[in-house]
Amino acid sequence: MPFDLQTALDERAREGLFRQRQILQSGQNRFIKLNDQTYLNFSSNDYLGLASQPFLTKAWQEGLERWGAGSGASPLVTGYTQAHADLEQTLAEWLGLEAVLLFSTGFSANQAVIKALLQKDHIQYQDRLNHASLQEAGSQSPGKMQRFRHNDMVHLESLLQPQSGLIISEGVFSMDGDQAPCQQLADLAAQTGNWLMIDDAHGLGVLGQQGQGTLSHQNVSSDRINIRMATFGKALGTAGAFVGGSRQLIDYLINFARDYVYSTHMPSAQAYATTAAIKWVRQADAERAHLQSLISAFRAGVADLGLNIPESETAIQPLIIGDAEQAMNIANRLRTRGLWVSAIRPPTVPKGTARLRITLTAAHQQADIALLLNELKECLSHV
Numbered sequence: 001m002p003f004d005l006q007t008a009l010d011e012r013a014r015e016g017l018f019r020q021r022q023i024l025q026s027g028q029n030r031f032i033k034l035n036d037q038t039y040l041n042f043s044s045n046d047y048l049g050l051a052s053q054p055f056l057t058k059a060w061q062e063g064l065e066r067w068g069a070g071s072g073a074s075p076l077v078t079g080y081t082q083a084h085a086d087l088e089q090t091l092a093e094w095l096g097l098e099a100v101l102l103f104s105t106g107f108s109a110n111q112a113v114i115k116a117l118l119q120k121d122h123i124q125y126q127d128r129l130n131h132a133s134l135q136e137a138g139s140q141s142p143g144k145m146q147r148f149r150h151n152d153m154v155h156l157e158s159l160l161q162p163q164s165g166l167i168i169s170e171g172v173f174s175m176d177g178d179q180a181p182c183q184q185l186a187d188l189a190a191q192t193g194n195w196l197m198i199d200d201a202h203g204l205g206v207l208g209q210q211g212q213g214t215l216s217h218q219n220v221s222s223d224r225i226n227i228r229m230a231t232f233g234k235a236l237g238t239a240g241a242f243v244g245g246s247r248q249l250i251d252y253l254i255n256f257a258r259d260y261v262y263s264t265h266m267p268s269a270q271a272y273a274t275t276a277a278i279k280w281v282r283q284a285d286a287e288r289a290h291l292q293s294l295i296s297a298f299r300a301g302v303a304d305l306g307l308n309i310p311e312s313e314t315a316i317q318p319l320i321i322g323d324a325e326q327a328m329n330i331a332n333r334l335r336t337r338g339l340w341v342s343a344i345r346p347p348t349v350p351k352g353t354a355r356l357r358i359t360l361t362a363a364h365q366q367a368d369i370a371l372l373l374n375e376l377k378e379c380l381s382h383v
């Protein structure tokens with residue numbers, strides 16, 4: 001046997017870190033159904049409650065009727081349609097980008113950019129808490145990896161060498177909900193002649209004017225960021241991702257990013273539906289305000305309970321438990337009471353920081369937050 005899979009699996013189980021999937025019997029919504037039980041869902045990245053909205057499923061159906069089910073080829077062959085071009089144009093106009101490229105997943109978008117750009121004489125400066133897709137791409141690229149302490153600009157500055165490569169950070173951190181100091185990142189990049197890439201998977205749609213994301217929220221002008229990336233599978237309610245930047249950057253990726261060139265393009269119907277989602281998201285100020293009021297209510301309630309939740313003004317509210325098994329036990333207890341909250345354990349988060357990753361969405365109501373707080377109080381009192 002060339003591979004000892006069982007030993008690795010046994011070790012995972014011994015550490016209390018064995019992972020299993022759960023089969024949903026419903027779509028993504030305020031309530032989800034699993035094992036014939038209905039749960040109030042606090043574990044979704046569908047931050048604006050868009051994934052199950054009838055207008056969006058209808059748009060996807062229209063896209064299917066017009067363009068068929070699959071795109072049939074990679075984008076440089078015959079897989080690039082007017083539906084994709086329209087989505088690129090919509091994104092460019094919305095976010096103030098010169099050009100945009102689409103990907104089937106955010107994971108592949110990050111692989112594409114980082115592996116295509118960084119050569120062996122380059123350095124990449126990555127925040128320690130960057131998403132696995134950024135770190136994975138970074139460790140596979142020949143560019144030297146330098147990790148800086150989370151959001152620590154003094155540490156980053158001490159590592160930066162002039163004109164050496166790419167600073168990479170998330171806009172809103174996926175497991176913590178806090179934001180990168182984008183203005184300072186842009187200053188450091190400009191001062192040292194390096195490029196800056198922001199993955200705004202969790203900021204797009206939720207923060208900023210017309211939901212333009214973390215940069216808009218922090219008043220950082222678009223032209224200060226060399227590479228912008230975000231996904232459609234979160235606040236936009238569909239799936240896929242984009243990379244945006246200068247026309248030159250996008251032309252380079254079209255020519256050199258293997259993850260783009262050698263992969264079947266996202267179905268046109270999905271691009272068509274995502275364009276409809278963006279039109280809706282741009283006008284969704286009421287939903288964003290509602291989400292913010294839920295976040296404020298949750299944080300006030302958590303403070304009243306004396307619980308320690310790190311600073312986060314976004315939909316991601318991490319309740320740090322520490323021990324992985326204990327985090328699982330609390331999540332299971334919440335489930336017996338009808339609430340679905342995910343326990344996130346290492347290696348997704350650093351050792352000793354297992355947590356309940358509570359996500360709020362615009363589909364929730366104030367009464368849901370009151371219920372969540374009450375159940376948290378009950379479940380945590382048994383720890």
Ligand SMILES: Cc1ncc(COP(=O)(O)O)c(C=O)c1O
Nearest residue numbers: 105106107131133174201231233
């Ligand atoms: C910050 C960040 N970047 C990239 C991704 C990957 O995107 P996708 O799920 O579309 O592959 C995710 C999560 O899924 C993420 O949280």
